Structures are given as structure tokens and as C-alpha cells.
Amino acid sequence: MTQDFSTRAIHAGQDFDPTTGAVIPPIYQSSTFVQDGIGGFRGGYEYARGGNPTRDSLQTQLASLEGGSHALSFATGLAAEDALLRAILRPGDHVLMGNDVYGGTHRLVNRMFTPWGVELETTEFSDLERVRAAIRPSTKVLWVETPSNPLMKISDIAALAEIGHAAGAVVVVDNTFASPYLQNPLALGADVVVHSTTKYLGGHSDVLGGALVTSDAEIAEKAGFVQFAAGAISAPMEAWLTVRSIKTLAVRMERHSDNAEVIAARLAQHRAIERVYYPGLPEHPGHELAAKQMRRFGGMISLAIAGGPEAARRFAESTSVFQLAESLGGVESLISYPHEMTHASVRGTELAVPEHVVRLSVGIEGVDDLLGDLLEALDRL
Structure with missing residues (x-):
């Protein structure tokens, strides 16, 4: 039986500490982990850039709430977006995004990716015909933000997912404004959900973070490698604070x-x-x-x-x-x-x-x- 959202928010990835019985799992504030012999990782942990139990607990929680099978927790929302785009895009690819998205998202693609040969175009995503007309053979990403920032435009996630998939594009939804409580884009057909966890998920203006959630194993593997190789991970304290906040x-x-x-x-x-x-x-x-x-x-x-x-x-x-x-x-x-x-x-x-x-x-x-x-x-x- 599927548990209620609030039950999953409180319990997913939050098993009590088996050593002490502490209801709240501890913060694993450690940069490295002792091995059982060379290459003998304890629980798969080697070095904190590659994995940390506190970060894993947040990722389990996020995946559960968004209905995905994979989640990655980053240092910021833009770090999450950057890793995803680097995992998907190559020179000559085309990104189509709404004309009312967060300025930092547009800046990231326009200033960081277009100089490397990625093409960026914006259009009115609440008008499906305009989206269809803007699709090219080279379109690899449809970037959806709904409600949009700041004019609160509403885009049809299910319809855009159909359009994107027919063109062979990855459909990404920035779900920051809604949060997983109000909206679940993966259930509507999106391939990847992006969050600035700094915002509603963190909820107390005291922590920076970002996240990707997907059920596409290939995208998760590629984005995970970029995260590991470039190192834009969330630190244990930030991950723990976000876990705590998500419970409410x-x-x-x-x-x-x-x-x-x-x-x-x-x-x-x-x-x-x-x-x-x-x-x-x-x-x-x-x-x-x-x-x-x-x-x-x-x-x-x-x-x-x-x-x-x-x-x-x-x-x-x-x-x-x-x-x-x-x-x-x-x-x-x-x-x-x-x-x-x-x-x-x-x-x-x-x-x-x-x-x-x-x-x-x-x-x-x-x-x-x-x-x-x-x-x-x-x-x-």
C-alpha cells in the first residue's frame, strides 16, 4: 500500500540509528571512510564526494516524494541544473525553454553553454502550438517551469511531455515553486524534476541546495558521474537540515x-x-x-x-x-x-x-x- 505523502516525508530514508536507537539518524560529518582492506568499502562508502550516508538519506527521501527511482542532492539548484545539462547536451544541441523561467537558469545556459556550441531558444510554453513550431531535429531538452518565475504562467506538463518525447527530447520540469507536495511532474510524463532545495524543501532560509529526481537510470548515471567528477555535492550538514525541513x-x-x-x-x-x-x-x-x-x-x-x-x-x-x-x-x-x-x-x-x-x-x-x-x-x- 502506498503511504501518504506526509508519512513518506517523515520516514523515507530515515531509519533509526541501529547502534543507539536514536530516532533521528546522525549527521555523518566525515570526509572519508575506513576500508576493510584495500577496496573493501563499508556499505559502499569510500570518500564523501562519492557518497555519504546523510546525503543518501536525503536522496531516498526526495526520490520517494517525487515518485522517482533516483535522486541526486547538490550544493545548489544551479549546480544540479548544470550537472544535468552537461550530462545530456553536446555541441550543436538545441535547448527550448519557457520565456518566463528563473533568470539564473537562462543565464546558465546562455552564458555557460551557448559559447560551447549549444543553441538556446525561448518561447511561450503555455501555447502548445508555439512549442511544436519551435521544436527542431536538434532539440534535446524541453525545459519547463510551472508555475513560472515570476509571472506564474502555467504549462501543461503532460502535453509538453508528449511533444518532447515525440521529438526525442528530454523533458525537464523545475518544480521549485510547487514542491513535491503540490505537484509531481514525473507522474505527468516528465523525465527529470529539478529543485532548488534552498526554497520550499529547505523552507527556513538557512540552507543552500539543489536536487535532480528521475526514473531514467541512464540519465541518473550520467548526471551522477558529472556530480562525482566535478564535486558539486551537498555537504552533510546541509543535507541533514534539508531532511529535517522536508518532514514538515x-x-x-x-x-x-x-x-x-x-x-x-x-x-x-x-x-x-x-x-x-x-x-x-x-x-x-x-x-x-x-x-x-x-x-x-x-x-x-x-x-x-x-x-x-x-x-x-x-x-x-x-x-x-x-x-x-x-x-x-x-x-x-x-x-x-x-x-x-x-x-x-x-x-x-x-x-x-x-x-x-x-x-x-x-x-x-x-x-x-x-x-x-x-x-x-x-x-x-
Whole structure:
């Protein structure tokens, strides 16, 4: 019988310590492991770059939650993306990604891979016909981000997986905004799921990390070799902190979603707001699709400020409970100005974020406090 998500989040990969009976497995803060004779590895462990029990426990947990058979834990989300792309791509290959993805993902491919002969193209992934038209014989990767960062576009994972597979491409879904609790791309046909575990999986703004999850043994082997050879692993403490945080992922995502739904509905009526980007609103493009492929709508909201760029900047700098900072997915609420913060690297491109848009990462504080903070700041505009 398949266990509930919360049960797996707490128990997958988390066997008690057989020596002491400790409920929480220890942190294996060791760089190397004693061998039983030359080449006689204990439990397969030799050197921490190649494997560590704490990292393995996180990888088991992640694979279980995403419904995959293989997971790899990295030092950062971009390290995970880099390893995956190096495992798949060769000069002359074509990468097709959405036109509203995280700026760092676009920067990675555009600045690191295209000089080595990889071709990058972006298009509107919520329009399946435009995706089909952009496919080439050399297309090797369809890079999907849904909900997208920061305009919360919703892409049809199952349909895109069909399109990608018909072209012989690997379909990758960045599931950072949704988390495994709200959305499982592998079950919808994706080949690989990517996470910045720094965000909702870590959930407390105190740890960096990234992950790949797949059921494709060949991709897992190739990406695993890149990780081993280049060394972008998560350290034991970071892995342990992420494991600890994931145990409360379900309850946190419920509260994030509760708060965001209230805030989005209220701000949609405010005179200072031109538009609220939140898939939980019935008027949001892709609302019905999001309701179909997500459990709930999550804690990320973007706002187009009616007063233009200067008003947006003043708003972003004038809240108090919402703190001005990059990143997202923590228990505390954050506000950012993507045009000059998270997406500064894509200014002047098709991915440029409108200058009057701010992004909210809605935390798990009291919703009345959060809403009051935002309304006070908006009323001053």
C-alpha cells in the first residue's frame, strides 16, 4: 500500500540509528571512510564526494516524494541544473525553454553553454502550438517551469511531455515553486524534476541546495558521474537540515497556500494593483490547468503595480513584515523586485520582467499581519 505523502516525508530514508536507537539518524560529518582492506568499502562508502550516508538519506527521501527511482542532492539548484545539462547536451544541441523561467537558469545556459556550441531558444510554453513550431531535429531538452518565475504562467506538463518525447527530447520540469507536495511532474510524463532545495524543501532560509529526481537510470548515471567528477555535492550538514525541513513540508505548504489565497483575493480588488499573478484566482490564465495538475496553488504571488516602476520600487521597499530579499519559500515572508534582483541578468531579453512587477513569497505568519502590512504599504502609494 502506498503511504501518504506526509508519512513518506517523515520516514523515507530515515531509519533509526541501529547502534543507539536514536530516532533521528546522525549527521555523518566525515570526509572519508575506513576500508576493510584495500577496496573493501563499508556499505559502499569510500570518500564523501562519492557518497555519504546523510546525503543518501536525503536522496531516498526526495526520490520517494517525487515518485522517482533516483535522486541526486547538490550544493545548489544551479549546480544540479548544470550537472544535468552537461550530462545530456553536446555541441550543436538545441535547448527550448519557457520565456518566463528563473533568470539564473537562462543565464546558465546562455552564458555557460551557448559559447560551447549549444543553441538556446525561448518561447511561450503555455501555447502548445508555439512549442511544436519551435521544436527542431536538434532539440534535446524541453525545459519547463510551472508555475513560472515570476509571472506564474502555467504549462501543461503532460502535453509538453508528449511533444518532447515525440521529438526525442528530454523533458525537464523545475518544480521549485510547487514542491513535491503540490505537484509531481514525473507522474505527468516528465523525465527529470529539478529543485532548488534552498526554497520550499529547505523552507527556513538557512540552507543552500539543489536536487535532480528521475526514473531514467541512464540519465541518473550520467548526471551522477558529472556530480562525482566535478564535486558539486551537498555537504552533510546541509543535507541533514534539508531532511529535517522536508518532514514538515506538507503542513507548511498548506499554510503557505492558505495565506496566499487570502492575500491574492484581497489584493485583486485594490486600487493600486493593476494585476495579481496567482494561479489560484479563477481569472488567472491557466487556473483550470493548475487546479488539475497541482494539489493547491502555493505561496508565490506577483503583483503589477498600477503606478508604474517607481511605485513598484517604493512598495517593495516599504513593507515591514514582508522583508526585502531575494529567494523564496521560507517560513518568513519576502518581497522582491525581480527586474533588478532575481531577473536582472535577463533585462533586455524576451524574459525581461516588467518593471512594475513585484514578487511576494508568502510565509506562514498570521495572515492578518501579512495582509495588513501589504495594505498599509499600498495605501501609501
